[in-house]
Amino acid sequence: xxxxxxxxxxxxxxxxxxxxxxxxxxxxxxxxxxxxxxxxxxxxxxxxxxxxxxxxxxxxxxxxxxxxxxxxxxxxxxxxxxxxxxxxxxxxxxxxxxxxxxxxxxxxxxxxxxxxxxxxxxxxxx
Ligand code: FES
Numbered sequence: 001x002x003x004x005x006x007x008x009x010x011x012x013x014x015x016x017x018x019x020x021x022x023x024x025x026x027x028x029x030x031x032x033x034x035x036x037x038x039x040x041x042x043x044x045x046x047x048x049x050x051x052x053x054x055x056x057x058x059x060x061x062x063x064x065x066x067x068x069x070x071x072x073x074x075x076x077x078x079x080x081x082x083x084x085x086x087x088x089x090x091x092x093x094x095x096x097x098x099x100x101x102x103x104x105x106x107x108x109x110x111x112x113x114x115x116x117x118x119x120x121x122x123x124x125x126x
Pocket of ligand 1: 017018066067
């Protein structure tokens with residue numbers, strides 16, 4: 001670390017916190033009838049603190065990441081890794097194996113057909 005500089009985090013974790021209003025047919029990552037889905041962001045933040053790695057990892061609450069039907073979802077950057085169908089148990093493994101261990105937990109990653117190649121802003125710009 002360079003003296004006098006503020007180090008950057010190694011990871012940002014964007015956790016979708018979008019909830020659909022009760023009665024709305026659209027799926028969402030935080031569900032009114034699913035307590036665990038409501039607790040996941042808090043759980044993530046607490047785990048990062050308990051592990052002592054919070055300065056190296058910044059959890060961020062975000063709105064819809066457009067993969068609602070696979071929720072709860074979160075995106076890990078860098079790496080553009082989208083995890084889907086999250087539970088507390090899955091988060092534990094992602095923190096231990098990916099964030100600390102450096103190995104993506106492939107079985108929780110979004111299926112390839114739902115996460116194609118990135119769109120190119122340069123080719124789309126008017
Ligand atoms: S509500 Fe979470 S991805 Fe859309």
